[in-house]
Amino acid sequence: MIESWVINGDGPIPVSSAIVLEALRSRIDSGRLETWLTSSSGRSLAFVTNTERAMVMLLEEEGDPGEHAVDPGAEGASEGFVLSNGQHDEYPDQDTVPIGEAFGLVEHIVGRGSWPAEASWVVDR
Known part of the structure; x- marks a missing residue:
């Protein structure tokens, strides 16, 4: 079975790899910097950006600490990651x-x- 993904809050229509970037860019352009996708197998993919950098997390199920993309050589910190609840990280x-x-x-x-x-x-489990 091929896994399909939907953007949470954007309806039940699956997004393909061919259009997911267009959807993310559109959400960013409208000020929505946090996007969650859910797969048909129950996994979740989080994308949170400040428009220059992004946190990308992949979770196997609800409550899973998951795993996230890293930039091992990067130094410092960045702000401006605005979550959908208004929290600034x-x-x-x-x-x-x-x-x-x-x-x-x-x-x-x-x-x-x-x-x-x-x-x-890195795996956060």
């Missing part, structure tokens, strides 16, 4: 990736169901 840059890389990660996970081979990520 700051994350260490090593726990986020440049937004272009984050787009590629989301596109790959939605299309293939896993992190790309070249991705750096």
Whole structure:
């Protein structure tokens, strides 16, 4: 069975890897910097951005600490990650990736169901 993904809050129509980036960009342009996707197998994919960097997390089920993309050589921290509940977060840059890389990660996970081979990520379980 091929896993399909939907953007939470955007209706039941699945998004493909071919259109997920367009959907993310549209959400960012309208000020929605936090996006959650849910797969047909019950997994969740989180994308939270400050428009320059993004936190990308993949969770196997509700309550799972999951795993997230990292930028091992990054130093410092970035703020401006605004969650849908209005909370403003700051994350260490090593726990986020440049937004272009984050787009590629989301596109790959939605299309293939896993992190790309070249991705750096850590398991938080």
